[in-house]
Amino acid sequence: MPGRNEPVPPQRPGLDISMSTLRDSIERHARYSQAQPWESLSTRQMFECVSLALRDLLIDRRLETERRYRHADAKQLCYVSIEYLLGRLLANNLSNLGIYDLCRETLRHMGADLDLIEECEPDAALGNGGLGRLAACFLDSLATLDMPSYGYGINYEYGLFRQDIDNGYQKEKPDNWLAFGTPWEIERSGEACLVPLYGRVEDGVDRSGQYNPMWLDWQLLIGVPHDVPVVGYGGRTVNLLRLFSARSSRNFDMQIFNTGDYLRAVEQKIASETISKVLYPSDAVPPGQELRFVQEYFLVACTLRDIVNRYEKAHGTLDAFPTKVAIHLNDTHPALAVAELMRILVDERNLPWGRAWDITQSTMAYTNHTLLSEALEKWPVPLLERVVPRHLQIIYEINQRFLTEVACVWPGDQGRVQRMSIVEEGPSKQVRMAHLSMVGSHSINGVSVLHSRLVQTTLARDFHDLWPDRFSNKTNGVTPRRWLLQANPLLARLIRRTIGEGWITDLDKIRALEPYAGDSAFRQEFLAAKRANKERLARLISETTSVRVDPASLFDVQVKRIHEYKRQLLNVMQIVFEYLRLVEDGVHPAVPRTYIFAGKAAPGYRAAKHIIKVICNVAATINNDQRVKGQLKVVFIPDFRVSLAETVIPGADLSEQISTAGSEASGTGNMKLAMNGALTIGTLDGATIEILEAVGAENIFIFGLTAEQVQAWRNCGTYRPRDLVSGDRRLKRIVDALASDRFCPKEPGLFRSIFESLLDQGDPYFHIADLPAYIDAQDRVAKEFERPPAWVSKAILNVARIGRFSSDRTIREYANDVWGIASVPESSGQG
């Protein structure tokens, strides 16, 4: 076992910059960007200056990176995602550049506090949840691995809503994250692209008499790119995230303006710019609104135009396109990219259909992120006909050729043809975006072993039968730079001191911590770090909810989007059980426990918003019941976001991953929490199954139905939750209490319908079926937590065995198996 206190030289020293150089740069921005002396700046202005000074460094590195990629003529990945949940960037950029401590010290000499400056930065919340945060983790890994890549997205003016809790009810407030601008974005007006939409297609012939459909009478949007530099750990590589803002094609119609109707003149401008105004606050419930569809098309049109322009500038004709470009569709939101690339190749570049199709299919790859039917995008044909008439024609052509292939493979199997068709026939015809994505891609993957299997055996079974080789699994991952090194500096410092720094860029090396699980001195230090993180979290809870919690209690954390399948209600039911046992039976919990919830419900998702109300009311009842004497506390922290997660996750003892088996595609919160030494209580769902395999059954609390059992219940239709409740005293007591007015005395009857419908409407997420096993598992948790040395050993082993859940591993798999891209490290670009 290596000595813990031996200093280990940093693997990547980061940027070579002195304090005085950094100070000069910050002061220069105070003078020339803010036009004020440093001493008179507000903290917000200081944030601007520090960020701009940092941006200068990033731009230098970006230019070098670009030169290196160009010299290597490297294949590039273009990752297309409707969401990026970046969070704050200042600390992340400082940390990845390797100058976090230097900057803190520089600012101290300048009379400023980096912590306060960091707090000024609004989260860039251009996403809802896991899908967007995954995209952000991937960008970090791609840059850290020196892989040539662009992220493409939308520069939403308003990010995900800000969540206030008012009397237990979620209230949504606008999140105008760009109100003061952002120092990180570089506007590239010179690279703006034109996006036609609406209009009609007129059949005609070209000059040689060939059929030539012309897209006429369209309106025009302008997509203006804004580049956000993404620096990898060590500061060697800076990739770009390119976000498009929508602008109208003209400032406003001068003719209307000249007639004196100013309002009508700006109307069109406003309508155009609405396209990038607001992030849709749900990725699970299709809003069915035209704006969302136009957003998706806008993203795709801008992205493809940018990619093709860049490619042609470097390579000329498009023949070798797939050897230099890989396009990845992060879920189906960018699925129109298949039709858009075909349109460019066939309409604009005159390629024959077959050649264009080969290029398109060889370039595109698609990740499926959900099996939930309500989250599988389908758009009405009339909508496409109105917004993108030429694309609809192309989709019909793709579909017709594809179904001919299906009919050849399975002659006479009309059922299969109907099931596989991109266009769903019926009273209202719809385009199935998942089918378009699968047909147009050479690679299709799920995001955990279970999910990928379910994709292949249920959702896309016919497609898997047709093209088994196109399917694979790429289990999600998270970046250890953001989620351990930056979010948990105390634990990161202990790990660095103990096993060195290799784990930061090669998380498998964190396994070297394993022997320390049995080392009592190390355990003490680990425990001390956890305790300090819990104290930090307790302060945050007190500040945001006015509830004081005991850092010595077990911090039981469920933080994620609020959704029925994630089963926050299951957690609540177990809490009520504990509470009733305490106040009615006098049975004290084995350990005092603080239940911590956070998460946003989509504004239009009534059931999810009700769940928040249930949590808050149960919390109020328990927290104010003198008989509880602090043995139980329940808190709902408002406005969950990346920066909040960075405080909550390091302070967690227990990670709740209790979705109905077969529902969660992967989850990434499960990985972040285990990486920070929380033990998981969870079902056999998503990547939690792989966490079980990695950390060992003795270091995790697994309970409940398997995906197969859930499916069997669903198939046989004999699941009767009311019968189960009637036959189990514990369950009846919980449901009766929640359905009564006990937790809603001021709003009688408020929760009755929730819990009665759970019993009468079949409990589609199997709360009742899993509740007894969950209660038993929670009892096992409490017993384990009573024995701190054993608990801490398990926590250490969770950290030590988390290596495979680094997004670096995921990215390497995609790079090798799907994208065909390679690292272009610093040494390779010389010459």
Place this chain on the structure above:
Amino acid sequence: MEIVFDKVGDLTVAAVPVEELDASNAGEFKRDVAPLLEANTKLVLDLSRLHFVDSSGLGAFISCLRKLNASGGDIKLCGMSKQVRGVFELVRLHRVFDICATIEEAVHAFGPKDS
């Protein structure tokens, strides 16, 4: 708008006199180019001043083409900026119009001059 033109043999070479041709002035262009279409069957349109064209502007060009085609004539476009060319490609109009790099090339593309 005033459309300046030259005669080169039996061809008419005219220039689009604006930088932007869109909903605000496409109608005016159509009106003012109409006399040229009445009097000529072979038209070269020089677009070198044009920086931006929208669907109304394209509609005006299509209208010119159709009128000339109806009377057995043709139109050739030249001097297109990259951006304007991009708009034509976007909607497949580059296959409908004969697009030449320069006036000379466009004139040459009409074949031998009658005088």
